[in-house]
Amino acid sequence: MASFWARVPSDYLTRAQQFTKTLHHELYPAVDPSKPELSLPGKVVIITGASRGIGADGFAVSFAQAGVKGLVLVARDADKLNETVSKVHATNPAVEVLPVVADVADENAVALVYAQCEAKFGHADILINNAGIVKANGALPGDVKPADWWRNIEVNGKGTFLMMHALVNSLPTLDTPVTIINITSGAAWHSPVPMLSGYAISKLVALQEAAYFAACYKNITAFAVHPGLVRTDMTHDSMMHMDSQPPELVGGLAVWLSHPHALFLNGRVVANTWDVDELMARKEEILSGKKLTIGLFGTFGPEQFE
Incomplete structure (x- = not known):
């Protein structure tokens, strides 16, 4: 893996997945969560993987800047989780914070997350499925331990599903609107x-779970967000020379996606570096086809043989 990344240009990842003419590597005005028009008063947000990385420094801080009512911060490390609580209160002392120690891959633990959320806030309005791991990096899939390989699915796939499933079943009615943001990766497509x-x-x-929940529930707006390369303790040493983005950029994008103006992207993939104003300008183009979705390419149907 090291030799591959050493051979590619530093902007390889952003250019290979470029969809808008303008690409961002810093927080920019359109997604600045401190803007009054992006405020989210009264909203309750659940953030998984909230003890470090973009969970702590991106999503938690950005939603605090947006003036949400409450944050439910979920992670497995209690000490690190308390550090995030301090960051939130330093950003906005008015935000009520509920830290919950839980493994999202454990169904019983997820049930307790929602029970505590309901007891303190009622139902959540926004879910950020950020918890994730990178395990079993091998030259080929057959070179790794199956249990390690499968652990990726347990956390990144099953854990995301459990949080979404529990959210749906925690709502007062299936007319209650909610926003879900699943953190995916460019590696997925x-x-x-x-x-x-x-x-x-x-x-x-995780990407397709967002698409399916959006398709199945009229009250759910769901996105799969590619955060770009945000340097955390999950970043491989061989990729440290690649262009990266700060946590606050993906945090600001998540706040922007939590508003009605983003409905046209429901069920679709959005990359952190893409310019949201340019996405808005291409709204009809995106909606008229299957842009920013996953599909199988080819010519299908009996008509091709007639």
Whole structure:
């Protein structure tokens, strides 16, 4: 893996997956969560993987800047989770914070997350499925331990589903609107990278879960967000020279997606680096086809043989 990334330009990832003419590597005005027009008063947000990385420094801080009513912060590390609580209160002391120690791959633990959320806030309005792992990096899928490979699916796929499933069943009615943001990866739709098979496939699961829940429930607006390369302790050393984005950029995008103006992207993939104003300008183009969705390419149907 190291030799591959050493050979590619630093902007390889963003250029290979470019959809808008303008690409962003810093927070920009359109997605600035401190803007009054992006405020989210009264909203309750659940953020998984909230103890570090983009969960702590991106989503938690950005939604606090947007003035939400409450944050339910979920992670497995209690000490790190309390550090995130401090960051939130330093950003906006008015936000009520509920830290919950839980493994999202455990169905009983997920049930307790929602029970505590209901007891303190009632139902949640926004769910950020950010918890994720990268395990079993091998030269080929057959070179890794099956249990390690499958753990990617358990957390990134099953854990995301459990949080979405429990959210639906926690709502007062199926007319109650909610927004779901699943964190995916460019690896989920890019040409196969053999050494990341478990991670890439698990992130494809999370991507398609957003599409399916959006299709199945009229009250759910769901997105699969590719955060770009945000340097965390999950970033491989060989990729440290690649262009990266700060946590606050994906945090600001998540806030922007939590408003009605983003409905046209429901069930679709959105990359952190894409310019949202340019996406808005291409709204009809995106809606008229299957842009920003996953599909099988080819010519299908009996008509082709007539």
